[in-house]
Amino acid sequence: MYATVLHGPRDIRYEQVEDPKILLPTDAIIQLSATCICGSDLWPYRGLQPQDRPLHMGHEYCGTVIEVGSDVRTVRPGQFVVGSFCLSDNTCPHCRFGFQSSCMQGEFMSGAQAPFARVALADGTLVATEHMPDPAMIPHMLAVSDVLGTGWYGAAAAQVRAGGTVVVVGDGAVGLMGILAASQMGAGRIIAMSRHEPRQRLAQEFGATDIVAERGEDGIARIMDMTDGVGAESVLECVGLAESMQQAMGVCRPGGTIGYVGVPHGVALEGRQMFFRQQRMLGGPAPVRRFLPDLMDRVLLGKIHPGRVFDLSLPIAEVAEGYKAMDERRAIKTILTV
Amino acid sequence: MYATVLHGPRDIRYEQVEDPKILLPTDAIIQLSATCICGSDLWPYRGLQPQDRPLHMGHEYCGTVIEVGSDVRTVRPGQFVVGSFCLSDNTCPHCRFGFQSSCMQGEFMSGAQAPFARVALADGTLVATEHMPDPAMIPHMLAVSDVLGTGWYGAAAAQVRAGGTVVVVGDGAVGLMGILAASQMGAGRIIAMSRHEPRQRLAQEFGATDIVAERGEDGIARIMDMTDGVGAESVLECVGLAESMQQAMGVCRPGGTIGYVGVPHGVALEGRQMFFRQQRMLGGPAPVRRFLPDLMDRVLLGKIHPGRVFDLSLPIAEVAEGYKAMDERRAIKTILTV
Numbered sequence: 001m002y003a004t005v006l007h008g009p010r011d012i013r014y015e016q017v018e019d020p021k022i023l024l025p026t027d028a029i030i031q032l033s034a035t036c037i038c039g040s041d042l043w044p045y046r047g048l049q050p051q052d053r054p055l056h057m058g059h060e061y062c063g064t065v066i067e068v069g070s071d072v073r074t075v076r077p078g079q080f081v082v083g084s085f086c087l088s089d090n091t092c093p094h095c096r097f098g099f100q101s102s103c104m105q106g107e108f109m110s111g112a113q114a115p116f117a118r119v120a121l122a123d124g125t126l127v128a129t130e131h132m133p134d135p136a137m138i139p140h141m142l143a144v145s146d147v148l149g150t151g152w153y154g155a156a157a158a159q160v161r162a163g164g165t166v167v168v169v170g171d172g173a174v175g176l177m178g179i180l181a182a183s184q185m186g187a188g189r190i191i192a193m194s195r196h197e198p199r200q201r202l203a204q205e206f207g208a209t210d211i212v213a214e215r216g217e218d219g220i221a222r223i224m225d226m227t228d229g230v231g232a233e234s235v236l237e238c239v240g241l242a243e244s245m246q247q248a249m250g251v252c253r254p255g256g257t258i259g260y261v262g263v264p265h266g267v268a269l270e271g272r273q274m275f276f277r278q279q280r281m282l283g284g285p286a287p288v289r290r291f292l293p294d295l296m297d298r299v300l301l302g303k304i305h306p307g308r309v310f311d312l313s314l315p316i317a318e319v320a321e322g323y324k325a326m327d328e329r330r331a332i333k334t335i336l337t338v
Numbered sequence: 339m340y341a342t343v344l345h346g347p348r349d350i351r352y353e354q355v356e357d358p359k360i361l362l363p364t365d366a367i368i369q370l371s372a373t374c375i376c377g378s379d380l381w382p383y384r385g386l387q388p389q390d391r392p393l394h395m396g397h398e399y400c401g402t403v404i405e406v407g408s409d410v411r412t413v414r415p416g417q418f419v420v421g422s423f424c425l426s427d428n429t430c431p432h433c434r435f436g437f438q439s440s441c442m443q444g445e446f447m448s449g450a451q452a453p454f455a456r457v458a459l460a461d462g463t464l465v466a467t468e469h470m471p472d473p474a475m476i477p478h479m480l481a482v483s484d485v486l487g488t489g490w491y492g493a494a495a496a497q498v499r500a501g502g503t504v505v506v507v508g509d510g511a512v513g514l515m516g517i518l519a520a521s522q523m524g525a526g527r528i529i530a531m532s533r534h535e536p537r538q539r540l541a542q543e544f545g546a547t548d549i550v551a552e553r554g555e556d557g558i559a560r561i562m563d564m565t566d567g568v569g570a571e572s573v574l575e576c577v578g579l580a581e582s583m584q585q586a587m588g589v590c591r592p593g594g595t596i597g598y599v600g601v602p603h604g605v606a607l608e609g610r611q612m613f614f615r616q617q618r619m620l621g622g623p624a625p626v627r628r629f630l631p632d633l634m635d636r637v638l639l640g641k642i643h644p645g646r647v648f649d650l651s652l653p654i655a656e657v658a659e660g661y662k663a664m665d666e667r668r669a670i671k672t673i674l675t676v
C-alpha cells in the first residue's frame with residue numbers, strides 16, 4: 001500500500017510501504033475511514049525533534065476492523081472502531097487507575113496516515129460501535145481519537161467544574177477542543193486566548209464566552225482584570241512552550257489547577273515560583289481510552305461536533321500539502337480522506 | 339521585652355526589643371503560652387537565605403489575647419487562641435477558596451519567638467477555644483500553628499485517601515506530621531523514608547507502616563519493589579531540595595499526586611519529565627487557617643498528639659542552643675517555654 005513517511009525536515013512523502021500485518025496475537029488490522037494530521041506531527045516535520053530514520057506518520061484513526069490476532073476478544077472483523085493514539089492493554093494497574101497513556105506495556109500509535117494500519121493491544125485500545133456510523137459522522141469520530149480526547153483530558157486535568165471560570169491558552173486544534181470540553185463540563189465562563197480571527201469564531205462556536213487577543217504580560221493583565229484580580233480556577237495549557245506555560249501560570253488562581261496537554265518543548269519550571277503560586281498541575285499524554293466510550297456516545301447522539309475543527313480536507317495522496325498548510329497556519333487541522 | 343533576633347548566619351540572640359503594640363485596628367497582641375523553632379528558620383540561620391537586616395524570628399504561636407485593635411470582633415482579651423503562620427483576612431476570594439496562605443492582604447507571621455507578639459489580621463487569623471486548655475495541651479496546640487498544619491496540607495495536597503498508599507519523603511518535623519495526617523485520613527499504607535533511628539520510631543508512632551532507609555535511586559527502587567512496580571498514589575515531599583523532589587517524582591504513580599510543602603531551594607523541574615511522568619502536583623505555604631478548627635478539635639479531644647514531635651524543650655532565653663541543636667540534627671524540633 002501507499003503510506004505517509006517523513007524522511008527529514010519538511011520531506012514528507014506518500015510512498016509505497018509494506019502492507020501492515022498481524023505481528024502479535026493481540027494485534028488488529030483496520031481499514032481507515034479517514035485519518036488526519038496532528039499538531040504534534042509538526043514537531044518532527046519542522047526538524048524540532050531529532051529523527052534518525054524514516055518515520056511512518058499518523059496516530060489518529062477510526063475505521064473498520066479487517067483482521068484480528070488469535071488473542072483478540074473484544075473486537076471482530078467488520079466492526080467500526082475508534083482507538084486512542086496511546087495503545088494500552090487497559091488491564092494493568094495504571095490503566096485501571098484511568099491513566100492508560102502510562103500503560104505498563106503501552107506504546108504510541110504510528111503509521112495511521114495510510115489506508116490500513118496495525119493496532120497493537122487491540123482489546124485494550126479499540127472501542128467498537130454497535131452499528132456502522134453514517135459517513136457524515138466520520139470526521140467527528142476521528143476527532144475523538146486524539147484531538148478531542150486530548151482537549152477533554154486538558155479540561156479534566158484542570159478540574160473544570162460546572163459554573164467555574166476557565167482560561168484556554170492556545171487556539172490550535174487541541175485548545176479549541178479544550179473549549180468544547182469545558183463547555184460540555186458546564187463551565188460558567190470560558191476565556192479563549194486567541195489572536196486569529198477564524199479561530200476566534202470557532203472558539204465561540206465551541207463555547208468560548210470571552211476572547212482575549214493579547215499575549216504575554218498584556219494577556220495576563222487583561223485576564224486578571226476580567227476576573228477581578230483573582231484569576232481562573234481552571235487553566236488549559238494547550239501549546240507546550242515556555243511562554244504559554246508562563247501565561248497559564250500567570251492567570252491561574254492560587255488553589256486553581258493547570259491542565260497541560262501541549263508536549264513541553266523547552267519548558268523549565270522553577271520550584272519556588274511553583275510553590276508560591278500554589279497552583280495544582282497535571283499534564284501528560286491524554287489517557288483518551290478513559291474517555292472514549294463517553295465521547296463516542298456524545299458524537300453519535302449529535303451532542304458534539306468536534307470534527308468541525310477540520311478546516312481542510314485532502315485526499316491522502318496530497319498529505320504533503322496538508323502538512324504544509326498546517327505548518328504555514330493556513331489550516332487548523334487537516335483531515336485526509338482515504 | 340526580650341525576643342529572638344537573628345543578626346547574621348548562626349548569630350541568634352535573645353535580646354531586648356521594643357514591646358509589640360497595636361499598629362492597626364485589626365491587630366491583636368497575644369501573650370504566648372509557648373513558642374518553637376521551625377525547620378524553615380534554619381535557612382536564614384545557616385546563611386542560605388540572604389538577610390539585609392536583623393530578623394525577628396518565630397512564626398509558630400499560641401497563647402492568650404491581651405489586647406485587640408478597635409476593629410477586632412472575633413477574639414477578645416482573655417481568650418486562648420491559635421493562629422496560622424500565614425496571617426490572612428479569611429474573607430478575600432483566595433481565603434474563601436481555602437487558600438488563606440495566598441490571602442490578598444496576607445503576610446507571614448514574625449517575632450513569635452518571644453513572650454508577647456503582635457498578630458495582624460486577628461479576626462481572620464486567630465481561632466479561639468471555648469475554655470483555657472490544660473497546660474499539658476500547649477505543645478499539641480502549638481504544633482497546630484505550623485508544623486502539623488503544614489504536614490496536614492501536604493497530605494491534603496497529595497490527595498491522601500482512605501486505603502491509599504502514601505510515601506512521605508523527609509523525616510523532619512513536617513514529614514512526621516505528614517505521617518500523622520495521612521494516618522488520620524485513613525491511608526492504608528504509609529511508607530516513611532527515614533534514615534535516623536529515633537525518627538523512624540516516631541514515624542511508626544505517628545502511623546508509618548513501613549520504613550525505607552535507602553535514599554536516591556536505591557530508595558526509589560525499594561519503594562517501586564514494595565508497590566509491585568506501581569508506585570504510590572500520594573507522595574508528600576517535606577524537604578524542598580532537588581534530590582527530595584526527584585525522590586518524590588520517582589515513587590509517585592502516573593495519575594498520583596505529589597504534595598510538596600518543603601520550601602524549594604534549588605529545585606528546577608523539566609517540563610517534559612513532568613509531562614511524561616503524569617503526576618499531579620500541588621505545593622505551597624500551608625493554608626493552615628483552613629484546617630485550624632478541625633485540628634484544634636482533634637487535639638482537644640485527645641485524638642492526636644502532635645506535640646510529641648518536640649524532642650527538646652528549653653527556656654526561651656536559651657533559644658540559641660535550640661537553633662544549634664536543630665542545626666546539628668541533635669533535635670527534631672525545639673519547643674521554647676516562656
